[in-house]
């Protein structure tokens with residue numbers, strides 16, 4: 031290793047973020063590769079290395095004979111300063127190759143407030159930021175991930191987007207790229223983009239023209255190239271048992287956020303909480319089979335040396351054979367000192383029983399998400415949980431020996447009244463009372479975590495006005511005054527950050543200039559409070575003559591064309607509108623997982639179906 | 648049964664911390680499917696003990712660890728399995744199988760040796776450097792203020808320094824050999840010795856850019872230097 035690097039690495043915090051060589055890291059000889067791809071994650075190593083999607087793609091791409099995938103994460107600010115001072119380009123972890131020398135650089139759009147990191151990483155890689163400024167020598171810049179369902183704020187920076195699940199699509203992308211490169215890159219960049227655009231799930235923003243009304247709303251988004259569909263529908267994997275799963279995930283040296291085996295038990299969730307974007311964009315529900323899961327666990331334990339397995343999904347309690355799965359895994363592996371964790375548990379005593387079974391030590395506490403403080407509000411958001419459900423669940427938890435419970439809520443929900451905010455505090459005290467009833471003690475500990483609702487595209491609330499910063503801060507202050515109790519620790523999110531998240535969640539292409547300006551002004555790692563500078567963002571908006579309130583505080587009329595109108599997640603707008611109306615009249619919509627279809631449109635549009643072993647039985 | 652292993656920490660893992668290394672070792676042991684002894688209790692952990700923590704950025708050719716197994720295994724077989732599972736840069740160089748319960752590595756290891764390859768801020772003659780080293784060694788006391796997250800502490804480093812030699816001097820860098828005592832009152836880090844040399848003896852060293860390697864962890868008994876692998880004889 032060059033001496034320069036040793037000096038740099040000796041100065042920065044956590045140098046192991048930048049040196050790779052972890053167990054199961056894959057190195058392939060570049061001279062034998064046709065497609066050299068980078069999986070770039072716009073956050074630090076510990077966050078990015080925890081991402082399941084990237085673990086899957088790393089595995090699938092490197093299993094291809096002529097494709098190599100390497101990783102890069104956002105360098106922390108100290109490392110950025112070192113790279114800039116030494117004028118060194120950003121390189122991949124596996125081979126130390128500058129990103130600019132690879133064929134395709136893919137970014138994960140995990141979160142709107144990491145967009146400045148994408149720009150910063152491109153700049154550190156010495157690659158032109160604007161797609162239009164990149165020439166034949168530069169890599170293709172692509173992006174995917176949950177925020178891709180409104181890709182427009184990044185449309186001018188990215189060559190193409192991957193909409194939906196990439197397991198199958200990404201190898202098609204690599205093949206088409208390899209074929210084009212083998213043939214001597216006929217037609218240049220434009221031609222490869224045309225070929226990509228023909229794949230279902232690929233969106234090439236340069237091929238779509240956006241026109242605006244005088245008031246700034248979108249008039250139309252039209253494909254300007256015949257290779258492009260008017261609406262790009264997401265890709266999904268119909269049978270999860272049939273796709274490759276990363277049974278040899280990288281085992282990091284550093285302790286990462288999810289430092290354990292992540293076993294995805296199913297994808298999708300159709301409980302239909304109206305605020306939750308994941309509940310719409312990942313439809314339909316598709317379970318992996320018990321047999322497949324058991325086999326995966328054994329392989330992953332053998333290949334990693336981890337001794338903790340997390341059964342992940344959007345709502346683990348909903349897996350049809352969960353009890354059986356947990357019991358079998360416990361029987362098979364607990365003698366090897368292996369433990370199981372169950373994130374995202376439902377609020378009921380069944381879930382508490384399960385948690386009891388897997389969590390022998392009660393120290394880590396239990397988390398429940400009632401989401402709203404009153405029944406009326408929970409009806410609006412379609413959270414099918416009653417106060418009684420919560421009472422039963424916490425009673426069971428306290429009886430089983432837990433003394434610490436964490437409750438998740440949101441404020442700023444549509445049609446919210448002051449009594450709904452007060453309801454959060456009332457519920458918190460009720461939980462503490464139950465603790466005292468059950469244990470006879472007054473030493474219960476409760477964490478109340480309150481985030482601010484951000485309306486997201488492709489949800490029934492995509493039309494609603496988001497609360498202003500002032501409104502949110504008033505609600506937070508109200509809760510601060512109501513939750514003054516030494517047994518309660520109350521935390522909440524920065525209202526300004528949620529506000530900006532809201533701007534980019536429902537933003538249009540014109541925001542590219544704002545993003546670029548904010549980055550020029552030094553914005554990066556916006557999601558890290560110590561690096562979030564709201565005034566720089568305000569200046570970036572002012573410099574471009576745009577008003578953030580236009581994107582957030584405006585109730586959109588039913589007929590408005592959204593900036594993401596040409597991106598489809600399979601759920602129809604008509605369904606979302608019906609759900610919005612149901613919200614305003616506080617009507618419940620049942621889960622289609624084991625009940626009747628509520629006609630959201632996903633299954634017919636994507637020629638797919640629900641896979642749930644409880645349903646077929 | 649216990650295995651006492653001598654291993655290296657080389658370039659690929661230079662920048663991992665002691666905690667990272669311990670985790671990597673534990674995972675390798677689990678992958679190797681050795682019958683690891685576990686502690687009692689709700690949260691059982693494996694019984695593994697190291698001789699001495701190595702700082703981030705420092706390589707070594709001489710680290711030691713004791714691993715307790717709950718069943719006896721042919722040592723060579725266990726070692727072969729483990730070797731296949733160690734990440735690049737962690738390499739087993741020697742081992743002993745211990746039937747009896749030996750004193751903990753932490754208790755017996757009482758000295759360490761390092762080579763330090765240090766860039767110079769300005770050229771310095773070999774004679775000048777030698778004189779600076781000699782002056783440091785002649786000192787009765789080396790007062791040093793150590794800052795840690797817990798606060799600052801002033802201590803005398805001199806008792807911990809056993810030997811300090813100049814191995815090579817070039818125009819822009821110098822290579823030193825250092826031996827230190829590890830006592831129940833603590834020890835001294837190579838970086839700290841360099842810091843003292845620069846700050847108190849005017850040696851033009853850039854200790855922040857030093858390339859440091861540990862080449863020795865040993866047991867000094869009645870002026871005889873033993874390997875931790877041989878202390879039972």
Ligand code: SF4
Nearest residue numbers: 622627628629630633
């Ligand atoms: S189409 Fe019907 S069954 Fe399929 S996800 Fe939508 S509501 Fe459920």
